[in-house]
Every structure is written in structure tokens, then in C-alpha cells.
Amino acid sequence: MTKLSVNINKIATLRNARGANNPDVVKVALDAERFGAQGITVHPRPDERHIRHQDVYDLAQVVTTEFNIEGYPDKRFMDLVKEVKPAQATLVPDPPNAITSNTGWDTISNQGMLKDIVAELQESGIRVSIFINPEVRYFEPAKLTGTDRVELYTEPYAVGYPQNKEMAVKPYVEVAEIAKELGLGLNAGHDLDLHNLAFLKQSIPYLDEVSIGHALICDALYYGLENTIQMYRRQLEVL
Numbered sequence: 001m002t003k004l005s006v007n008i009n010k011i012a013t014l015r016n017a018r019g020a021n022n023p024d025v026v027k028v029a030l031d032a033e034r035f036g037a038q039g040i041t042v043h044p045r046p047d048e049r050h051i052r053h054q055d056v057y058d059l060a061q062v063v064t065t066e067f068n069i070e071g072y073p074d075k076r077f078m079d080l081v082k083e084v085k086p087a088q089a090t091l092v093p094d095p096p097n098a099i100t101s102n103t104g105w106d107t108i109s110n111q112g113m114l115k116d117i118v119a120e121l122q123e124s125g126i127r128v129s130i131f132i133n134p135e136v137r138y139f140e141p142a143k144l145t146g147t148d149r150v151e152l153y154t155e156p157y158a159v160g161y162p163q164n165k166e167m168a169v170k171p172y173v174e175v176a177e178i179a180k181e182l183g184l185g186l187n188a189g190h191d192l193d194l195h196n197l198a199f200l201k202q203s204i205p206y207l208d209e210v211s212i213g214h215a216l217i218c219d220a221l222y223y224g225l226e227n228t229i230q231m232y233r234r235q236l237e238v239l
């Protein structure tokens with residue numbers, strides 16, 4: 001079964017627009033779980049443009065599905081994650097000023113650093129996932145870091161899908177097979193939506209988790225959050 005982890009960054013974006021507490025990030029997370037989310041994902045960026053440090057502490061108290069915290073493993077992130085101890089930490093190579101995540105790790109040149117960070121997080125009982133591009137050369141080095149999982153960066157798939165979905169998914173199927181052979185758990189995320197999700201799932205049925213935020217929250221503006229989460233869950237139930 002592929003779990004749906006709902007990324008609520010954009011709920012915090014809306015809340016921050018007025019400086020009060022509407023929408024309430026904690027309430028939305030609890031409702032999302034009640035509506036069928038099998039995980040909650042947040043990405044507390046250094047500038048706190050959406051999810052703030054305090055949100056992470058507040059959510060850790062109440063999330064009952066899998067809590068997944070994404071971010072660049074600087075001291076701020078590591079201290080936060082080791083204190084909060086989520087089910088999973090997803091390491092992303094984003095510079096502080098990145099408008100969004102736009103690439104995976106170079107696990108060749110960063111292998112030593114990643115190996116130490118993975119071990120430090122695993123010592124705290126946290127499952128680790130490494131954000132990765134669908135390039136074969138990065139997968140054996142990723143395995144050597146000791147990471148539990150990799151998360152396939154799926155923006156290139158989403159961009160290519162409308163023109164030629166078979167071509168767009170091809171590199172992902174190839175590296176997914178390698179990940180499986182290496183014994184790596186397999187997540188996927190970024191720019192997945194109601195149009196492209198089912199084909200990714202059909203093409204890689206053994207995905208452990210997809211984390212979806214931007215498109216899902218945009219869809220919820222039209223369909224409502226409960227209906228939207230159910231719509232995304234149904235896309236993952238394709239045989």
C-alpha cells in the first residue's frame with residue numbers, strides 16, 4: 001500500500017498572510033488525518049515563510065499518523081528534529097533562499113556528510129529518507145549512507161507527463177527497480193497531482209509513500225479538504 005502524506009506547508013502560508021491563527025495548522029492536520037491522510041509532512045524552512053518551528057512542536061504533540069519533517073540538515077534542523085523525534089526526517093539539499101525544492105542530493109560528493117547525519121538521526125529512532133533525482137549514479141551511494149529510504153524528486157515527471165507520460169515515468173521506473181534491489185524504501189514527492197499520480201502509482205506499485213502538498217491544497221479550494229484527500233487516496237488504490 002502506498003501511503004498518502006499530506007504536506008501542510010501551504011496552510012501555514014495562508015495563516016501567515018494575516019498574522020493570526022486562521023487557518024489553524026494544528027486543526028487542519030488533525031482534520032486531514034480524520035479525512036484519510038496517512039501522514040503529515042512539513043518543511044520548516046530557515047526563513048519560516050510558512051511552517052514555523054513552533055508549528056513543528058505543536059504538531060508533534062498531536063499527529064497520530066506518520067509525522068514527516070523535511071529540510072536541509074543544518075544545526076537548526078537537526079536540533080529541531082532530534083528534539084521532536086518524528087516518524088521520518090526527509091533530507092533535502094535546499095539552500096536557504098530556494099523558492100521551493102528543485103533538486104535531489106548529489107549522494108556521491110555528499111556521501112560522507114549524509115552518512116554521519118543519517119546515523120545521528122537513526123540513533124534518535126528516526127527513519128531517514130533522502131531526496132534524490134531519478135539518476136542511476138546516485139542510488140548505490142545513497143545506499144552507502146545507510147538511509148532507510150529515498151524520496152524520488154518528481155517535478156521532472158510532472159513537467160513531462162502532459163507531453164508523454166511513458167517517457168516521463170521511464171527514469172523513475174528504472175531507478176525504483178534499483179532502489180528495490182538495494183533494499184531502499186521508496187517515497188516520492190513534488191508536484192504530484194490528481195492528473196499524474198495514478199500513472200506513477202501504476203508504474204511503480206511498490207511506492208511506500210507519496211507526500212503531496214501544493215496541488216492538493218489548491219484542489220481543496222474547489223473540492224473541499226475531505227473530498228480532496230479522498231480523491232487522492234483513490235488515485236493510489238489503482239490496481
Ligand SMILES: CC(=O)[C@@H](O)[C@H](O)COP(=O)(O)O
Nearest residue numbers: 009043070092100101189190
Ligand atoms: C521537498 C519537497 O519537494 C517539498 O516537500 C517541499 O517541502 C515543498 O516546499 P514548499 O512548500 O516550500 O514549496
Ligand SMILES: NCC(=O)COP(=O)(O)O
Nearest residue numbers: 007189190191211213214
Ligand atoms: N516531498 C514533497 C512534498 O512534501 C510536497 O511537495 P508538493 O506537493 O508541495 O510539490
